[in-house]
Amino acid sequence: MKMRLLSVILLHGVCVLLLSAPTVSAVSLSVTPDHKQFFSPGALAILTCVDDDGKTVDEWTVKRTRAGLTERCGAAAGLVLERSQCQLQLCNPSDGAYFCESSSGRRSDEVNIIISAGSLILKAPSFPVWTGSNEILLCQFKDPGNFSLYKDGEKMRSDPEGKLTLTNVQKSDEGLYSCSTGVDRSPKSRLTVRGT
Structure with missing residues (x-):
């Protein structure tokens, strides 16, 4: 009887803890302007960590991985921290995987950004798009x-x-997209589609 009572008390405590735990929204990397390919030389792209409502999440840091090295905004060439905004300077041709990371090591999905020295780029959404x-x-x-x-x-x-124009996007629209003039070809960008 005591064992059963202890089990019920413990189970009740766990339920209270789970119900009182704060809910954490998913964090994503927002890219402004919203695409993955840019001309070099260019001006700036702004990289921000945002929650599901599009509000800036200050506790997360923008980071980049390229050539096997992970760098954080404010401590890497071309990634300047300015008034809590991460500015990606579009000076030198490069590519990298950009993401947000919390102090506990949680990471957002990566966005592959290409700064192209070529004459042709494809403007595609940096965020995954929704079906429909x-x-x-x-x-x-x-x-x-x-x-x-x-x-x-x-x-x-x-x-x-x-x-x-992709109307009523479906999972079958997901893939690697590029464009060509017959002479020049842009880098490829992945369009990721999520279900509702």
Whole structure:
């Protein structure tokens, strides 16, 4: 009887602890402007750690992994900490995996950002997109030209200005996208689709 009573008290304590624990929203890396490819030289991209409501989470740090080395904002070349914002300077061609990390070591999903010395980039959302949403992928060229968009190496139908509109996005739209003028080709960017 005492053992059963002790078990009930312990179980009650665990339930109270679980119910009173603060809920933690998922943290994501926000990239402004919202795409993964940029021309070099360029100005800046702003990297921020945000919760599900889009509010800045100050306890998390923006970090980058490239060439096997992990660096944090404010202590790495081209990653400048300015008034609690991480500024990515688009000076030198490079690529890296950017993410947010908490003091306890929890990490957000990575965003692969490419700073390209080429003449053609693909503007695709940096965040995963939701099924049912409408998204636009856009080829951007330093000079005007005719563009073709590709998904996983297969040519997609797009308008003459290199814009591909994905209506009612589905999991089947997920993949590696790039664009080409026939002479130049952009780096590839992954479009990630999440279910609702």
